Amino acid sequence: MINLKINGFEVQVEEGTTILQAASKVGVKIPTFCHDPRLVPHGTCRICVVEVEGGRNLPTACTTPVYEGMNIQTESKEVVQTRREILDLVLANHPLDCLTCEKSGRCTLQDLCYQYDIKETTYVGERKDFEVDESNPFYYNDQNKCILCGKCVYVCSQLQGTEAIGFAERGFPTHIATPFNQGLEQSTCVSCGNCVSVCPVGALMPKSKEKFRYWETKTVRTTCSYCGVGCQMDLVVKDDKVVGVDPAMGASNEGLLCVKGKFAYNFVNHPSRLTTPLVRKDGKLVETSWDEAYEVIANKINETKETVGADAIAAFSSARALTEDNYLMQKLMRAVVGTNNIDHCARL
DSSP: OEEEEETTEEEEEOTTOBHHHHHHHTTOOOOOSSOOTTSOOOOOSOTTBOEETTOSSOOBTTTOBOOTTOEEESSOHHHHHHHHHHHHHHHTTSOOOTTTOTTTTSOHHHHHHHHTTOOSOSOOSOOOOOOOBOOSSSEEEOTTSOOOOOHHHHIIIIIIOOOOOEEESSSTTOEEEOGGGOOGGGSSOOOOOHHHHHOSSSSEEEOOSSOOOGGGOEEEEEEOOSSSSOOEEEEEEETTEEEEEEEOOOTTTTTOOOHHHHHOOGGGGOTTOOOSOEEEETTEEEEOOHHHHHHHHHHHHHHHHHHTOGGGOOEEEOTTSOHHHHHHHHHIIIIIIOOOOEEEGGGO
16 A cells, blocks of 8 residues: 555555546546546646656656655646646637537536636637548537547547547647548448547537537436447436437446447437337227236237147347346246247347
8 A cells, every 4th residue: 555645635545556546536636638547548638737746847647656655736836837838728729619519518628727717828820720520420520629638549449449540640730530531431430439428528529419508408327228238328318308328337338338329319209109008909009008918918829829829929039128138038938838939139
């Protein structure tokens, strides 16, 4: 165990812990852009710099391991001034369209500029002028808003394993791009949207069919229904209508989703979606209760077994159900109904 001080508080943490992790343990918040606990720390954005007693410079909290007797200040005068300078430099190449930006209310840059009282940049000069890449059907890429934190690149390579994007060029024209700048549609991108979910600004945004502000919404934790993996997700809900999806840190998905979980949620709001059971009466399907629906199913199964035998009955199961539910379905058919006529959509 390592003993150190953070803002005057004595802290004890395990050897190998970073300053950022140690601060988090005692509830001290250090701002970050590029940090993600699932990624290898790389300290690209520099906004997490802190002051260490006796140090020659301000190290990044996300990459610097603690040592015995370390004395850290996370909001000293020098630290605050450095963070203000970093934000000033970021804004020098970032559009100030917060009034109309769809990320407003959930933008880390916006929050930190408010925290450190940065209203505009003091630097005047050339600005980025990239064409917005809207070739992907689910999200767009606006490099004019990118702050080059690299979070999207490393999530794509280290977690998703697709490596569809990376840093292109060096110096002023550095930007995030697909190989040979051919656009997202022509790349190996699988449209999982995990880069969109971690972007701290409005550079990567979903192509939403709904217009909303994040402070108008609430989140509802649920389980994705598209397959049996059980990925956890947070539905973004406005006025009882799902307007977006965020991945949650579930045991099976660890904050990642596939393209279906992230973007294919509009069926929830579809007017033709079935919300109650239907039974056929006088040749027409009409709404009914679950009790009546189950009774109809049981009666039909028993009637068929008695008249033509159990092998005249078949069941077709779904990959969108839980694995346990699919197991029960085949058990019902084999042990109760008495037939091996059971199939599953995933086999197709």
